Amino acid sequence: MAIGRSPQSSSQTPDQGAARRPSRARGIPEATVARLPLYLRALTALSERSVPTVSSEELAAAAGVNSAKLRKDFSYLGSYGTRGVGYDVEYLVYQISRELGLTQDWPVVIVGIGNLGHALANYGGFASRGFRVAALLDADPSVVGSSAAGLPVRHMDELESIVESQHVSIGVITTPPGAAQQVCDRLVEAGVTSILNFAPTVLTVPDGVDVRKVDLSIELQILAFHEQRKAGDEPDRTESVLDRAPGPVRAAAAKLRRAAAGSTKPRTAAESAKDAEPTAQGKPGKPGEGELSAVMPA
Secondary structure, three states, X not given: OOOXXXXXXXXXXXXXXXXXXHHHHHOOOHHHHHHHHHHHHHHHHHHXXXXXXXXXXXXXXXXXXXXXXXXXXXXXXXXXXXXXXXXXXXXXXXXXXXHHOOOOOEEEEEEOOOHHXXXXXXXXXXXXXXXXXXXXXXXXXXXXXXXXXXXXEEEHHHHHHHHHHHOOOEEEEOOOHHHHHHHHXXXXXXXXXXXXXXXXXXXXXXXXXXXXXXXXXXXXXXXXXXXXXXXXXOOOOXXXXXXXXXXXXXXXXXXXXXXXXXXOOOOOHHHHHHHOOEOOOOXXXXXXXXXXXXXXXX
């Protein structure tokens, strides 16, 4: 089944801005918009199993939300289901796909064809979900001319012409963080109005440009936080953050405290080393008595 396709829509010429306007015009909350892809994924799985109808409780469980929230979300779409029957799966697939703008193909450019760029280019889910990879771009001469997923990697110099000729409005950035803002600026100047950013940095964009950020390291750090709590290995609240900091950080903090106190006497090499010296128990050594609490209470 082609997700979100209706017989009437296949021959129509899509309006490039139609994906965002209906939701905003009808006032669908952003939190609801963020859950629509979850519902669509669950509904698509049901459709592939030829399930004709689904209750709100069943669909909510499959999407990982509660049923009251699901019914509220669907009310924004004007879909209320049938009491005792539930929701028509095929109709909901089309309705949500249309709301998300997936009843047309969206051309996408991927900039930065390293390991992650290659993986995204080879991801088979784009085409079945309404997205077409129009071009792969990179500035590295050793990468330009290679191929991924059957597409040639083209030079960044072609970005503007590709965006114009392919009517691209979505760009995916998978570059190193130092290059991401410059790439973002060029995409925006070329006419791209939506950006998916995989680079571990915050992008600055003008009004009217939407940015979604995917940072795998942050997600892993959040999971590490929860794993630490589940293991009962919480930080010692009697220690300050600086007690657990590396030696050079503690030494720099001690130097700043002495400067703030008006001390101008230079430190000897032995004194500086003591600030960074670990204790016999393997914990970081502390600065001079009383200095730490003056800056950061435990």
